[in-house]
Amino acid sequence: MSKLRPVRGATENRASARFGLPARELDGDWLDARAIVDDAEPPLRTTVTVERARSILSRNTSPDIPFDRSVNPYRGCEHGCIYCFARPTHAWHDLSPGLDFETRLFAKPDAPALLRQALAKPGYVCQPIAFGTNTDPYQPIEATWRITRDCLALLAECRHPVTITTKSDRVTRDIDLLGPMAAQGLAAVMLSITSLDPKVARTVEPRAPHPERRLAAVAKLRAAGIPTFVSLSPVIPQITDHEVEHIMERAAEAGALGCFFLPVRLPFEVAPLFRAWLDEHFPDRAAKVMATIQSIRGGRDNDPDFHTRMRGQGPWAELLRTRFRITAKRFGLDQPFPPLRRDLFRPPAGDQGELF
Numbered sequence: 001m002s003k004l005r006p007v008r009g010a011t012e013n014r015a016s017a018r019f020g021l022p023a024r025e026l027d028g029d030w031l032d033a034r035a036i037v038d039d040a041e042p043p044l045r046t047t048v049t050v051e052r053a054r055s056i057l058s059r060n061t062s063p064d065i066p067f068d069r070s071v072n073p074y075r076g077c078e079h080g081c082i083y084c085f086a087r088p089t090h091a092w093h094d095l096s097p098g099l100d101f102e103t104r105l106f107a108k109p110d111a112p113a114l115l116r117q118a119l120a121k122p123g124y125v126c127q128p129i130a131f132g133t134n135t136d137p138y139q140p141i142e143a144t145w146r147i148t149r150d151c152l153a154l155l156a157e158c159r160h161p162v163t164i165t166t167k168s169d170r171v172t173r174d175i176d177l178l179g180p181m182a183a184q185g186l187a188a189v190m191l192s193i194t195s196l197d198p199k200v201a202r203t204v205e206p207r208a209p210h211p212e213r214r215l216a217a218v219a220k221l222r223a224a225g226i227p228t229f230v231s232l233s234p235v236i237p238q239i240t241d242h243e244v245e246h247i248m249e250r251a252a253e254a255g256a257l258g259c260f261f262l263p264v265r266l267p268f269e270v271a272p273l274f275r276a277w278l279d280e281h282f283p284d285r286a287a288k289v290m291a292t293i294q295s296i297r298g299g300r301d302n303d304p305d306f307h308t309r310m311r312g313q314g315p316w317a318e319l320l321r322t323r324f325r326i327t328a329k330r331f332g333l334d335q336p337f338p339p340l341r342r343d344l345f346r347p348p349a350g351d352q353g354e355l356f
Contacts, residue, residue, distance in 0.1 A: 003137050007206045008044060009080030010087075010273050011280045038305040044103045046078055048141055049105040056114035057129070064307045067163065070117060070130040073147035075106035077135040079167055081205040083234050084279045086134045086156070088268040097269040103206070106143060116348050119158055126345035128156065132165030132190075140207065142170060152177045155186075158348050161340035165190040165231065166210040169217035179224040188227040190260065193216050193247055195240045203281050204240070215254045222255035230256045234264035234322040235320060237292035238285050245319070247328045253329035259333045261324055263296050263312040267343035271301040294318055 011308040057069045082104040087097035095104055108114075118124065131137040137148040155162050156177050164171060164178075164187075169180075171189060178233040179188035190215060195201045196211045220230040230251035235241050248259050266274050278286035290301070296312035303312075311317065 007080075008099060009082045009102055009204075009277070012277045013096040013099040028204055041263070044099060046103050046105065046141075048105045048107050048145075051075060052109050053108050053110060053114060055118070056111045057118045058134075061135075062270060062306065066311050067130040067133070068127055070133040071111065071137075072134045073108055073111050073131075073137055073145075073151065074141065075108075075140060076100055076101050076134050077317050078139050078141065079136055079205055079208040081167075082274055083204070083236070083266070083270065084135075085265055085267050085270060087270050087273065091135070091269065098273055103350055104244050105139075107141060107145050108354075109145065109147060109226075111147050112154050115151055116152055119154075119160065120347050123306060124230065124347065126160060126342040128161040128163050128340045128342075130165070130289060136168060136208075137164065138166045138168035138170040140274060141279065141335075142168075144246065149174055149177070152181075155176065156181050158346055159186060159344040160183065161186045161342060161345075163188050163190070163340070164339075165192065167192045167214065169209050169213040172217050174221045175220065175224045175226070178221070182224070182226040184344060185338070186344065188229070188305045188338055188340065189221055190229045190231050191215075191221075191256075192231045192233065193251070194232060194234065194236075195243055196250065197243065199258065200240065203246075205222050218256050222257075228256055229258045229260060232261040232324075234258060234262050236264045236289070237296075237316065239282065240290045241320065244323055246330055248324075248327045248333055252333055256333060258335040258337070259328055261320075261326070262310055263317055263320065264293060266293065266297075266302045266307060267304065268302075279309065286334040300348050 047208065056071055058072065060068055060070065077084065077086065084101070090097050095101070131151075132149060142148050152162065152174055152176045162181070166189070171191075178187045178189065191214050193211050193214050194299060201208070201211050218228050218230060221292045231246070232244060232247055235244065244261070251259055275286070275290065279287055282289065294300060295314050296317040298308075298313060303309045311321075
């Protein structure tokens with residue numbers, strides 16, 4: 001008897017041809033075909049490779065993204081969210097955006113030192129640094145690598161503003177850093193909660209913490225005085241959209257200041273992975289899901305255009321925005337993300353310490 005590999009998101013591990021990469025040979029656990037195994041075969045192992053990055057600050061000039069710089073301590077993400085827009089980045093390493101993305105991870109232990117160098121450069125202009133914009137800074141391997149925490153410790157030392165987006169309650173481990181930063185107007189956190197149904201959550205984002213743990217994390221962060229918001233992104237038609245009001249109600253009960261959402265996006269290799277996942281887990285509604293997604297993406301699987309890519313278009317997208325707006329007002333979740341202070345920033349001390 002065969003079955004899907006347990007607790008992984010993608011059902012496929014096809015190599016990407018987008019960069020002219022050759023198809024990889026089947027190699028033990030790493031399959032280019034569907035992840036079907038017999039009961040006796042062990043699950044995929046998660047491996048971590050050290051990446052020696054030359055810089056750590058990623059710059060962004062997109063007009064519809066509210067930050068201009070970010071730090072990503074890790075490449076790939078074990079949470080395995082099937083819709084993750086960062087999956088295609090693995091193709092640059094001749095790895096699959098499918099199972100490789102969630103099992104063959106990269107850690108950047110030099111990130112704190114590289115960040116210190118960046119902040120110490122003459123002429124550096126302080127603006128909030130975003131964590132969690134590509135892969136989750138609190139995915140499971142952060143428990144041992146602690147790269148995110150070391151970066152936060154540096155930002156606290158420099159009084160540098162930071163925003164964090166995560167699906168993990170592990171962020172509460174760093175309340176000792178984030179609490180004092182928030183008291184100075186330097187920190188805010190966004191918890192991502194896409195479904196409260198354990199079965200759906202386990203399928204959509206198989207290795208992310210249980211939704212109830214994330215709601216508990218919202219309450220803990222708020223109790224520590226940290227501005228905390230909840231992201232419902234992405235909302236998936238016919239799979240999670242019926243939960244919007246319930247998630248927002250629970251977010252308000254946990255003390256969240258506001259909520260945020262985006263309709264699901266399927267860029268590059270994410271679209272075929274998502275389709276294969278639908279066929280495996282939701283065959284009864286796969287065609288309807290994709291038809292609705294295409295209706296809000298101008299007839300395509302994905303709309304890459306600035307501004308519309310974040311909002312969606314058409315009746316379904318407009319109805320979702322209306323529902324969201326009414327519910328946010330009802331539960332007092334219409335507070336905007338707070339402006340963070342930049343005037344407190346002081347460059348990190350050099351090798352000789354602060355002379356003055």
